[in-house]
Amino acid sequence: MYFGRVVGSVWCTVKNPGLTGCRMLVVQPLTPELRNTGKPLICTDCTGAGAGELVYWVRGKEASFPFRPQEPPVDTTVVGIVDEVHVQRALPDQAQHPAQAPAKLPAPVHRKSPRKS
Numbered sequence: 001m002y003f004g005r006v007v008g009s010v011w012c013t014v015k016n017p018g019l020t021g022c023r024m025l026v027v028q029p030l031t032p033e034l035r036n037t038g039k040p041l042i043c044t045d046c047t048g049a050g051a052g053e054l055v056y057w058v059r060g061k062e063a064s065f066p067f068r069p070q071e072p073p074v075d076t077t078v079v080g081i082v083d084e085v086h087v088q089r090a091l092p093d094q095a096q097h098p099a100q101a102p103a104k105l106p107a108p109v110h111r112k113s114p115r116k117s
Helices: 061-067 092-096
Strands: 002-010 023-030 041-045 054-059 076-081 084-087 109-112
Touching: 023 054, 023 076, 041 061, 054 061, 061 076
Parallel strands: 041 076
Antiparallel strands: 002 023, 002 054, 023 041, 054 076, 084 109
């Protein structure tokens, strides 16, 4: 699974019949620290996510599983809306010398996804 933020939606009048009824969103991939990484991509949506929401998405064959018994021709799908993220990252020296604890760890990243009103 991957983090992303919904940055738009896609409307198609002509599409594969297997995509009928599937919402499609533009998602910007994010790092665990919620920084942009990579290019925006198109994901189908099974959660009802909206613009600006923090989501997690899957890629590959698993992307069609939320739509069973149909199997639409998709390779990325938003499968969850994220409420909060807590990340504790190690200092670079700690990764090289795990036996030596650093004097001070970096503060954990704690971000909340904006709520719809």
